[in-house]
Amino acid sequence: MRYINVESTDPAFNHALEEYFLKESDAEYFILWRNASCVLLGKNQNAYAEIDLEYVRRHGLSVVRRITGGGTVFNDLGNMNFAYIVNDDAGSKRVFSSFEPFTQPIISALRFLGVNAELTGRNDITVSGKKISGNAQARTHHRILHHGTLLFSANMSDLSAALKTRPEKFQGKAVKSVSGRVANICDFLAEPMDIHSFRSYLIEYLMEHDSNSMPYVLTGHDEEQIGRLAQRKYATWEWNFGKSPDSEFAHTKKFPGGLIDVHFDLINASLCNVRLWGDFFGQEDIVKLEKTLEGARYEYASVAKRLNTLDINDYCANITRGQLCELLLDDSPQAGGGSDRKETGN
Structure with missing residues (x-):
């Protein structure tokens, strides 16, 4: 060395x-x-x-x-x-x-x-x-x-x-x-x-x-x-510094894998301008995760479907897809979600 x-x-x-x-x-x-x-x-x-x-x-x-x-x-x-x-x-x-x-x-x-x-x-x-x-x-x-x-x-x-x-x-x-x-x-x-x-x-x-x-x-x-x-x-x-988040919605939560701040606009009931911040670790660029969420309907099923296309652990280590879904939706009941929510893994 x-x-x-x-x-x-x-x-x-x-x-x-x-x-x-x-x-x-x-x-x-x-x-x-x-x-x-x-x-x-x-x-x-x-x-x-x-x-x-x-x-x-x-x-x-x-x-x-x-x-x-x-x-x-x-x-x-x-x-x-x-x-x-x-x-x-x-x-x-x-x-x-x-x-x-x-x-x-x-x-x-x-x-x-x-x-x-x-x-x-x-x-x-x-x-x-x-x-x-x-x-x-x-x-x-x-x-x-x-x-x-x-x-x-x-x-x-x-x-x-x-x-x-x-x-x-x-x-x-x-x-x-x-x-x-x-x-x-x-x-x-x-x-x-x-x-x-x-x-x-x-x-x-x-x-x-x-x-x-x-x-x-x-x-x-x-x-x-x-x-x-x-x-x-x-x-x-x-x-x-980049561009500071100018978002209509901002949710924050601490998970075992770290703290995440999510900012986004909601336009026509879909996610836009999604930004994820926090002290979590990940080996892949978080921008890809943000872009994957762009245009998703503001409901659990739609957000989960988008996240299922990625290995979340590559972007936010020790944070699951279900936890990210709940953070984005602020864990509140959404159309199409409700009691049908299921944990979708890492």
Whole structure:
């Protein structure tokens, strides 16, 4: 595995770098970097529902959309980001939506420092019930990108203010504030360490425990191609914000597979301008699912018939067709539905 210690703190460049090595190389990589203050959106999320735009603009925070699913995170120079880019080989434990193989080396490195870290929930690393790392994935052409945050000495007031709290995500939980659920790694260290020392320690530890490790330095060609991708995609309004949903209907619900917001217009009793947002994971582009729903009659049978043409798990992992139908129809009786509804599988 090639280890890249990225000096750039430009979030657009750094996330273009991930996509570049994911799609333009067959080699496997571990990448470590920091971002200047920014908000990172999940691939399927609605920027206007997830962030406090006034605060972001007032403080000059960048907003960058990732190519991975999952939720919105705040980054500053007190946060370390890591990424694994690997081949999805047959028989390998490193498969899409499996988080343990990628988080375990990080957890081991933290435990060596006396930090009692563990993988909890879908995709979080926690210490004493506090989240110190969120993780997300993308898959393309039999290659997997797994990346995560490591809150080391992040500014918690900025983190809390930049992100909107979504009540649907915390059903049954007493603590609902962002700052109340997260913590910095530095607070759990037995001996003081700054983020630069932590960065050096982390990459040295991981390389020492990887018999196939080798450092990799970006070439001039790499930097040129990554820079072009950053400007063409990750630095643009079109990618990061797109058109905000201007919908007559908006339904939100949290499922075991994640939170989904659905927005749509209802024209002549049919679905139009369908948009799906949320922190769910999926290996296929959600646009195909949205287009499949276009023109469906606003009734359970018609929506279910459209969804039956797709493997929903490819777009919204761990969310069933029946759950999507009920979300779209807001679980209310519709003509042709009623008591005849049946679960249609994944």
